Amino acid sequence: MSGTASARDPLEEIELDSEPVFQGGLLKVWRDRVRLPDGSESYREYVRHPGAVVVVAVLPDGQLVFERQFRYPLRKAFLELPAGKIDPGEDILTCARRELREETGYEAENWRYLGVMHPCIGYSDERIEIFFAQGLSQVGHELDEGEFLEILSLSADEAEAAVHQGTITDGKTIAALFRALPLLRGGHTGEVPAFA
Structure with missing residues (x-):
């Protein structure tokens, strides 16, 4: 065009x-x-909405870091990838690093930006920036006050199966997994700048 x-x-x-x-x-x-x-x-x-990030975080054994947390609007707990709101003026990579650390206790050595998704285009301007993180090390979480969640891990195949079985229904998690699967399976996703 x-x-x-x-x-x-x-x-x-x-x-x-x-x-x-x-x-x-x-x-x-x-x-x-x-x-x-x-x-x-x-x-x-x-x-x-101020925007958010979601992180596909890969453990040394290849498993992916997931969270299980209660989401009040739907009155149930959901299985999700680590994610969180971007603070005013905050760089998106800084936000991704912060959210991964605060919620899961992990820091990552290698970061890639995979793109953006818009979860609810009919009624919100929210955008979610998607990151891929590797080289994880456990440093201890720093949950926000009033934030409760469980940390678990799934293989890429288990996560994909959970989407198809309806166990994972969170839109940002499904979109981020879709964007990351080529990397997880040894391929590439096109232009994906690496962050140090």
């Missing part, structure tokens, strides 16, 4: 005005009046 900087996507909706509906500690809900592609107007309600 070629075009100039002034070319607009024919499906773009243009913000006419925007108002906050709810301002919480983590989430902010907005209601925007927009102009639709045909010139008519409508409203869009959505959640603003």
